[in-house]
Amino acid sequence: MKLYNKHSKKAGLPPGTLVHVGEKHVEQVRIALMDYDEKNVNEKTNVTVEECLPFKSLPTVTWINVSGIHDIRVIEGFGKAFNIHPLVQENIVHAGQRPKMEDMEDYLYIVLKLITPGKNEEVFEMEQVSLIIGANYVISFQEKEGDVFHSIRERIKSGKGRIRKSGSDYLAYTLVDSVVDNYFVVLEGMGEKIEDLQEEVLGNPDPSNLNVIQNTKRQMILLRKSVWPLREAISGLRRSESPLIGDAVGPYLGDIYDHTIQVIETIEMLRDTASSVLDIYLSSLSNKMNEVMKVLTIMASIFIPLTFIAGVYGMNFKFMPELEWKWGYPVVWIVIITVSVLMIIGFRRRKWL
Amino acid sequence: MKLYNKHSKKAGLPPGTLVHVGEKHVEQVRIALMDYDEKNVNEKTNVTVEECLPFKSLPTVTWINVSGIHDIRVIEGFGKAFNIHPLVQENIVHAGQRPKMEDMEDYLYIVLKLITPGKNEEVFEMEQVSLIIGANYVISFQEKEGDVFHSIRERIKSGKGRIRKSGSDYLAYTLVDSVVDNYFVVLEGMGEKIEDLQEEVLGNPDPSNLNVIQNTKRQMILLRKSVWPLREAISGLRRSESPLIGDAVGPYLGDIYDHTIQVIETIEMLRDTASSVLDIYLSSLSNKMNEVMKVLTIMASIFIPLTFIAGVYGMNFKFMPELEWKWGYPVVWIVIITVSVLMIIGFRRRKWL
């Protein structure tokens, strides 16, 4: 997971130039359309930009979902059809945006980062979702085809809840809400991972742990980078005086706002935990070193003096009366055993054994 | 103690769906009702939602306490009877809310976290308390049956203090006040624990201490997470222009506000202390290592040279004049003793002994 997007790719190009930045996640851009009011639902998949156009003027709510942002022509098509500002188009195709909300009068433009649990070793995958919220339509741009919005589609079809009775603002709210909910899924997964790591590090610190810790910290930074501005964006939506956002949606936006704050708090807590795992790791290292040193000191302290005693009676002086004594050898053994026992008692007292 | 609630359980569900999130602490939801004015008190336990309804229109103050939030039908019953917004109902049954105050015009909605000393190894237990403050009624929702509000019940019955002469706003104040007071109880317990730990760590650092330190830090983070927004909520109540909060309650709210600030300061101080205990732990480790090393160095430095001397006269050269000397052996002993005494004096000078 890269810490930054390749902005440098654009250095030197005139502003407003559409350049896809990011990985290409799908081969073919797919456009799905859903048009509904309280009574009817009309769903179409694999439509073209031109097929979307007539729905714009209908009084019903129209949701156009575009999977894949690498095809510049498609985005330009929508840009023309829905009268989207060139800079907004540029932002849609450039996957390195910060989450934000911009009131363009005719429509609101929201950029979000959708977080989904990663597939292989990646902890999570991040995808840019752009929303264009018009008077009676919402266009959502995703980097790849995903089933994140699937349950919303089902809810519309089944007509459960308020969604079919509400306008495009409520639809936009449910889309943002489902994006925010996904943060909780990923964060809970990471929380469990970090707690496991903490256990492991306490018992058996290993240099590889260090890498995992730093990785987690970095991912937290990445997540934080995408949630902090999200909070501002939602707060902007709430306070916005745009006629596109009705009063009834207010409390719901307040609810997502609370959720983003909880996401932020959880991220901060996980960062803190990752830091404390690092502390545990380092002090576990010290502990281990202490233990190694104790073993060395005990072995050396017991045997070096004994070796000295043996060395003394290995000397070849002619006149060494002890060597002649009958009980010399057993006495030396007694001395040796006494010294070692005293040593061991001493170490026991210092709680080294 | 989990660092977060299972928000992910709700991912994909339409907003406004009542889903109980949290552990189920009681089998049966119990509703207790207390209706009073300056002259009379009427107490009922184990009532149903329907039995509560008539009290709503009485001019007396009615306090309905609901223990247990897992029974969706009960909450929905209250929601219907007291005209509570679906999102508020959702918040009541979802135990993972941040403390907050919301002015819903007809009533105020307050979420709090009640902290009680934990039973087994847990340092504290956290429980969500929701308050609905109406014109002449207060409904309190607790996760479990507890005796936290018991003394308030007694005070109402005995008619001591201002409570019987005041309205529902004063009742709400006393409920919040008793929640805040419980923070002090828990924090004082933790403060003593940390101070004991500091003593222990200084004398005898042990890897298990590390776990306790990190645990304490984490609990402080959890507490902080629940008190910071509480402060905002109380500050919101104070500045609120809702007619539901009378002027006479103002100074009392100012008093709780001061208390929450003191709680926050205490938490920060305990976090700081936990951090400094970690510092002490780490430097105690270093100290111990130093001591181990000194023992090793002293033993090795004294005996290795002596062993060398003994080794020299253990050599089997034919022509080693010293070996023939009569006083060779005693002289070697004198050398050995001199060397060791000099060594010991040297170590004394360096204050290693």
Add this chain to the structure above:
Amino acid sequence: MKLYNKHSKKAGLPPGTLVHVGEKHVEQVRIALMDYDEKNVNEKTNVTVEECLPFKSLPTVTWINVSGIHDIRVIEGFGKAFNIHPLVQENIVHAGQRPKMEDMEDYLYIVLKLITPGKNEEVFEMEQVSLIIGANYVISFQEKEGDVFHSIRERIKSGKGRIRKSGSDYLAYTLVDSVVDNYFVVLEGMGEKIEDLQEEVLGNPDPSNLNVIQNTKRQMILLRKSVWPLREAISGLRRSESPLIGDAVGPYLGDIYDHTIQVIETIEMLRDTASSVLDIYLSSLSNKMNEVMKVLTIMASIFIPLTFIAGVYGMNFKFMPELEWKWGYPVVWIVIITVSVLMIIGFRRRKWL
């Protein structure tokens, strides 16, 4: 020195109940009264609440100083006589307040923490001082009898300076000023202590230093906790539009405000210094360890090879030509001396010796 006051003592009691919290520092509450204008001074000691009452309506400035706050009846007496709000009375007897200023219209209520140099091992003692500032009277409540306000009493009697020509607001200012001045006295004492500690730690780090460092840090936290809100309180007094504070006192309040900021800066600086003493302590430990290790390494590196050489010629092989040589033994000594000299030169080069 405890990090917090026993708030838990009050959990469950109705608000507005007067409960003395804190240690009881004096046996008998003593009330001293001073009544003055530009011409006359009237001083009385050991008066009762009733004796104070008539002075309230005189146009002269009356200063009532109450030493001891544990006698609930005395405080209640003043409360009744001077019409003090029950919550203010509760704050006066509860020694765990944060410094604050409250405008109660008829009077201003100020809580301060008086810091005096400690007697035994305590670095300082903290005492709560409450001031009730009325139109022409000031009541000061102290926890114990002290001579902090003695010099003010002398100044009033002697008629030096502006005090006799000014009203109760100027009297209140001088009281607060003398409280703030005491912070400097205590902080300078601590500053010298920390600098001594730094010297000591650099030369000879000892685990007991650690305790002193942590203690200092904790005391700084305690002081900071009492000065930060003091600054706000004084700033509140300055900006206050209460008619009780005349314009002429404005610059004087500005002066104390500056002093509180200097107190805060000094506290932060001492905290910083305490932290850096900890850094020095830890690196001194590392330095000592390095030295210990060097001694061990030098001793071992020199004598272990020599012992090996001696060991070789201690072997009992039948055919060891060197043993027969006449110059074998001296040659071995030459080798031994050469090896040690080379070693010593090597260690010198690495600057270990």
Add this chain to the structure above:
Amino acid sequence: MKLYNKHSKKAGLPPGTLVHVGEKHVEQVRIALMDYDEKNVNEKTNVTVEECLPFKSLPTVTWINVSGIHDIRVIEGFGKAFNIHPLVQENIVHAGQRPKMEDMEDYLYIVLKLITPGKNEEVFEMEQVSLIIGANYVISFQEKEGDVFHSIRERIKSGKGRIRKSGSDYLAYTLVDSVVDNYFVVLEGMGEKIEDLQEEVLGNPDPSNLNVIQNTKRQMILLRKSVWPLREAISGLRRSESPLIGDAVGPYLGDIYDHTIQVIETIEMLRDTASSVLDIYLSSLSNKMNEVMKVLTIMASIFIPLTFIAGVYGMNFKFMPELEWKWGYPVVWIVIITVSVLMIIGFRRRKWL
């Protein structure tokens, strides 16, 4: 790369004195001029100040680019011709300015720091760019001749994009935009470098790494120092009510503003990463030490006891029955082997081997 510019050079001089501060990067100041409207482009290189003057009053957009700021006379010439305030002139020639935007009514003055990838070991080079934005002209001052603005020149000549249709405000925007884009180029290079370093440090910590880490941190500080005020400057431009900045440029300025925030976030992230590389470095050191200690402990613990055993049977006591036994020697070997095997098993259990 110096952390500061030589401000001291100016101490004692009267303000408004033009003194070139900074290195002299080019020998000869070169002035290039470009004059264009939607239809025509007129480009001149190596012009003099006098030659620029007539273009000031033309309705077309004029861009004057000055490479080299060390020639005081040239700057004074422009100052006179374009009526530039002496302090602004002083800022232009003094390369130690903080980025800022100043509204001088007749013109806007912007100072920027242009970052370009460094040539040799330097990670980047920093150059001060000053812009004077008038009604229909922009004067840009660079410290050295560079090709940073080359692509803009090409865009003007080719007439692509909006630039030829827009005024001097849009030209100024593109200049600032290209400066900001260069930050991304440099930061991406540094990001890759730090990630390589992290790998290296984990495997094989080396004191030289330390230097690189500290260097990176310092460069981040330098960059941050130049970007934070840039953000403020651009924000100032956006909110500016100067008639020199048209409404149409607003969204474009918003876009650069977003970019500066992304630059800041990337810098913070890289600082964080550099810090964590330091953590990894330190714990890698500890790890290595642990390993060294283990080797020593294993070697010493196995062979010191064995040497003792050998020493015992090297003693010369007359009565040592074992020495006479036929199987004495083999038994000793068996003991030696058994002891070593037990030791090795013990170390294996502790996971030291």
Add this chain to the structure above:
Amino acid sequence: MKLYNKHSKKAGLPPGTLVHVGEKHVEQVRIALMDYDEKNVNEKTNVTVEECLPFKSLPTVTWINVSGIHDIRVIEGFGKAFNIHPLVQENIVHAGQRPKMEDMEDYLYIVLKLITPGKNEEVFEMEQVSLIIGANYVISFQEKEGDVFHSIRERIKSGKGRIRKSGSDYLAYTLVDSVVDNYFVVLEGMGEKIEDLQEEVLGNPDPSNLNVIQNTKRQMILLRKSVWPLREAISGLRRSESPLIGDAVGPYLGDIYDHTIQVIETIEMLRDTASSVLDIYLSSLSNKMNEVMKVLTIMASIFIPLTFIAGVYGMNFKFMPELEWKWGYPVVWIVIITVSVLMIIGFRRRKWL
């Protein structure tokens, strides 16, 4: 360099009492006077307060410079003559003020800290400079006679620049500007010192470095303490609506404001650098320890096994067949050499050699 001034000296004194706090730097207070307009300059040295008085009412600009603040009577003389508030007088003689600007209507009062490079081991000296800015006069109070304002005096005499054409506000500006410029001189000196230290610490960490690092940090704290409020003071001057500060001085004040921000940034950077030098110091210690340990481990690991081998053949068993072999001794040598070579290869592989 003390971290604080002796405020305690004043505890207990009535406010407004003039007490000189600080060291006495000059024996004799010297007053120099300069009176000028565009045409004439009148300079007088060693004047008395009385001699200054007539200049007050002249329309020309009068600059009175007072060197030495310990003589209370002189300050009181000026206080009376120029109608200076008693608290301002108190501040002038008390050298422990925080920099500030106060609008006293008739005059502005500015306190600054003048930093000059220290003479002996002190890195810098700090001196309090007070300015009284009246309608057509400026009085500057310095703690000691210095040549800091010398160049301004020269500039006035020579009539260069704007100074002779401008009023007392511009004179005050040049005084403040020269004080701020001196910060750069001191900071550049410290910057070079820290960079040298970093080099030294990397190569050869020494406990004395630690002291230098902590000293530098402390000096940075002291400087920061004097610059932060300076920034506020200058910002206050800029925004001040006092008629004493003319519009023409505005951009010049903006310029000093920028300089104070640069001073602050440089201080923060130097603090950061000092911290990173501490990091380098600590890790250099670890590195050295690692090296010491490696030497020990290599020596011990090679020679301890060899000594064991020699010990084995030093045993005195009767039946040790190897001892009888003719090639026993050479074979042992071969074994010894092989073992050492293998060891050395092993250590090479681990990159310890």
